[in-house]
Amino acid sequence: MTTIDDFTAQYGLVKKIDAFGYLDWLKANPDAPRKHGKVVLVTADTPLKASRGEGKTTTTIALIDALNARGIDATAVLRQPSMGITAAGSKGGASGGGKASLTHPELIDWGLTGEMAAIAAAQNLLVSFAEKAVDDGRIDTILVPRVSEVPSRSLRSIAVDYGKGDVKERVVLTPTSELMQIVCLSRSMDEISRRVAAMIAGTKDGKPVTFGEFVDLWRITGILADAVKPALTETVNGSPVYVHGGPFANVSIGIPTLVAVEMACALHDVVIVEAGYGADAGAQKWLDIASREYGAAWPSAAVVVTRASTWRDDPELAWRYPFHVQRLENFDIPTFPLVNLWDGEDDQVPSLRETAKELEFRTPIIGNLFRDGGEALAPQLDGFVEALEAAPASAQFHSRKGMDLVENVRWIANNAYGVPAERVILKDGFAESLAEARALCDGAGISLDDLAVVAVKSPATMTDNDRAPEAERTVTLKKVEVHAGAGLVHVNLTTSLTTPMPKIV
Missing domain, CATH: 3.30.1510.10 (Domain 2, N(10)-formyltetrahydrofolate synthetase)
Structure with missing residues (x-):
């Protein structure tokens, strides 16, 4: 009998899967055994610094280990990190850490899956x-x-x-x-x-x-023959993990490949998808681009990761974490706050739980995942598992294809950053950039307004100034760039670089 093994080959210390071929085979054989896994979106708070991660990958790995320990068939689909930034030390790699890591993190961090x-x-x-x-x-x-x-x-x-x-x-x-x-x-x-x-x-x-x-x-x-095949590796505790696609949800889409997620959903009951940076970046792009525009699974649940210090220690920015959690809840996605503790922070757990209660969050999940891995999460997942089992698998929301580009960005600013349409500012030169993009699309026989919007922004800010009072926060539109082949249009909002320099640590 044909199985996924027939589409799998060794590639160094990992395996590569012909996901295109496997999914084509499933379509041609509708009675073949397959699952219909539910997608869980792991996203994060907006970090205090662009070069600092909140711990999404560590959380993702600990989460699938914890679910598998509870007898739930769970996997994760991670993004291949950028060697020049992530693995140079700026954010500590992209393969977890400590007891919540992959078996060969160096293969992932240094791009050796190819x-x-x-x-x-x-x-x-x-x-x-x-x-x-x-x-x-x-x-x-x-x-x-x-x-x-x-x-x-x-x-x-x-x-x-x-x-x-x-x-x-x-x-x-x-x-x-x-x-x-x-x-x-x-x-x-x-x-x-x-x-x-x-x-x-x-x-x-x-x-x-x-x-x-x-x-x-x-x-x-021909060059892409192996590049289009997701890599299969595993956690140190034996949970399967697929790695495929690129990071940087601040200046790109920052999501794993849709084919890797679709394949994983056919093989497992729960598929954890990690999207880049905070909920204003990766989660926004999973919902607005992957799901609305490209038919990817709408999340059955979400986890928003933060550090204790990011959540509470800067009063001017404390609004961001509750905003992220509530925004996802507003889309009827059961959303769980997760606090990724660092060493020396265990004594903060009671006060963190009290703060979460005051904010009317679901019961928070809290642990030192580097130190304890999935063992820290397994006893805390009752509510999470109940919500996941109760969530429908096929919820979807309407596409905004055809909406005027500026109105589309205003919608994103309002829903993803909390800035109403009247406080979206057009910088000098934006109108000219928009006109050039429209002319380029017209000449190519496509509609600019039919392209999915990629908000290009700083990973450390949601607005022009997150420290401003709520009634004074703005979003400034700066320029437009067409990616016609990808079906995307980039709109630059806040300062961000597509060639950022690594932090030496």
């Missing part, structure tokens, strides 16, 4: 084709950036002399690239090919030119 390098090679090859197209007179501007896993401040904005005048180019981190987004959102290699063909390489006399007009797409899809 997809990051392959996606970088493929996108850089596309840019090389664009450069040749400039030489051949097919285009006179290049709109697709090169990518690198090792940041360089000098490469944020460059100009290349083609003998016909300088052509502007730039370099961004691999996870922020359009090709990474395409891999995250696609359900087949044919879909990847169609999306790469629709990527706008540049313009000729102001008119967009797509890669499909001058690139043999097999040259790109």
Whole structure:
């Protein structure tokens, strides 16, 4: 009998799964054994500093270990981190820690499951084709950036002399690239090919030119043959974990691949999905992009992770954590606060529980997960399991496809950041950037308003100034960038870089 093992092959110390092939086989064999796992979204508080994580991955790993210890078939789908930032020490890696970690964290943290390098090679090859197209007179501007896993401040904005005048180019981190987004959102290699063909390489006399007009797409899809396959690894306690897709929900979509999540739901009863940074970043993008626009599972429950210090120790920013929890509850998603304790904070548990009660949270989950792992969570999950079992598996919310772009961003600002539409400000130059994006889409035969909105923002702030009084908080729209192949449009809100520099620790 055909099983998932028939679609699995060894890849170094991990395994790779042909998720496209497996899901196609399930569609062709509707009576084959499969599960319909419920998705749990793990997100976080907005961190006090952009370079500091709250502990989502550690929590995710501890959570699946705890659920499996209770006899519940649970797995997690994690994102492949960016070697140049995360594994350099800025946020402590992306494979958990202590008793809540993976068996081979170095493989995940340093990109050795392969997809990051392959996606970088493929996108850089596309840019090389664009450069040749400039030489051949097919285009006179290049709109697709090169990518690198090792940041360089000098490469944020460059100009290349083609003998016909300088052509502007730039370099961004691999996870922020359009090709990474395409891999995250696609359900087949044919879909990847169609999306790469629709990527706008540049313009000729102001008119967009797509890669499909001058690139043999097999040259790109061939590079991605293994990159589109989720990696299978496990926690130190033996719980299965799938790793696939890119981070950075502040400047990209920051979610694991939809095909990895769909595959995991066919294999397990509970699938924990980790989305990047805080609920204003990754959770917003899972709900608004993955679920509303691309049909991914709406979460049956959510966990919002925070540190005790982030939650309580800065009164001016204390509004953010309750806002995140309540926002998800407003979508009828049972949402549980989780406080990830550090050493020396055990004596704070009674006061943390009292604060949670005052805020009318569900019963909080609290523990030192680095030290105790899933053992700290298992006794606290009764309410979580009850809510998960009671939640419907198929809840969905309407798409906002076709909504005017600015109105769409105002909706996001109101719902994800608590800033009403009248306090969304258009910075000088935004109108011109918006008009250029509309003209580019019109020339490519697509509607700008049909693209899913990616809010590009600082990971450490929800508004222009989170310390301002509630009635004075604003969100400023700065510029627009089209990712036609991915079906996305980026709108820059607050200061953020697509080539951030790592913190040396």
